[in-house]
Amino acid sequence: MSTRPTPKHPASLATPRPSATSRPELIADAALALLAERGMRGLTHRAVDERAGLPQGSTSNHARTREALLEAAVRRLAELEARVLAPGALLASGDADGAAAGLAAALHRYLTGSPELLVCRYELALEATRRPALRAFYDDAGRRFREPLTALMAAAGSADPERHALSVVAWAEGMMFACAVGSYHRAVPSEEELRTGCAELLRGMLGRAPR
Template sequence: MAARTTTSTSRAELIADAALGLLAERGMRGLTHRAVDGAAGLPQGSTSNYARTRQALLEAAVRRLAEREAAVLTPDGLPVPDGGTDGLPDALALALHRYLTRHRELLVARYELALEATRRPELREFYDATGRQFREQLTALMAAAGSAEPERHALSLTAWCEGLMFSCAAGSHHAAVPEPAELRTGFRELLRGMLGG
């Protein structure tokens, strides 16, 4: 049971983290205000006071997911290459490997939220807006690496990563995550194809 907190910020994070944990463990049906109270070790009604509606609770989970993913994927920031890709495959491979091996629950929670967003237009809008920061960062990274079409290349890189993440989290490769060296090779091949050299 999680320790109780006294500040609204830490309580908000505790509630959102508990929601993400429930999504990963029980799926969307297991996400209720009462269940979040229990998972967070908070008195009944605490989650309802923070997030009155299911939509508000889902938005809190999406917001917290984005914060935690940002910390996992870019804890020190990815290197922005000057006219090349030196160091970029290593950084991308390490970030992706860290996500796949240490934060699988975040990935499963993200898939739950993404699927729910396909059924809830109001959540879709919020989910897309929250994820826009990642797309913009990757597009800027590809432009800095010398891409002539950074948006298209960012989309291709994202699609490759998403496919790999799904396969390792819920697909046919769920039992074996590629080693950093394998991921590095994959990123090098992708970047070489996009950028040449």
């Protein structure tokens, strides 16, 4: 296992965000930064205004309720995760070898470059269990990741792509939790170690060994 590098706040959580192109993006980025640093209790409209450097009341004008602010955070999180994980690019791999390599590369990018986004993901996922409307919104945002993965399993020769996609998601989610906030939070597997682990998983599911 490789040693985790000193955690850095990725550009996705910097405030103000240099690449934010609109006030809604700036507000959502500030909300994610607060979630990562202070948890759900630290996320308030006033705190977002202060973190984003906006006039008081700006966040309330954009997201009048807490539910709306949380939905904005979920939407932005999905956008930032898509940049890191690039789920659409996985479809180019086309076979088990490429699937293992592509998944390992995406997972390694996330674990080493954007650990704070993972903290936000867990904060929002837990809150969604208590808010049915947010649960539906959170699940809908997650489809952009599940659908390409199901297609990838089909392209790799899976006889049951949806079930196998669930197994891959469970493996990846477990790895991310262990390395971001769990017992392996001080170390992250190398990309090669992740590729080997993913290849072993795919071998068992697909009935042949990715090289």
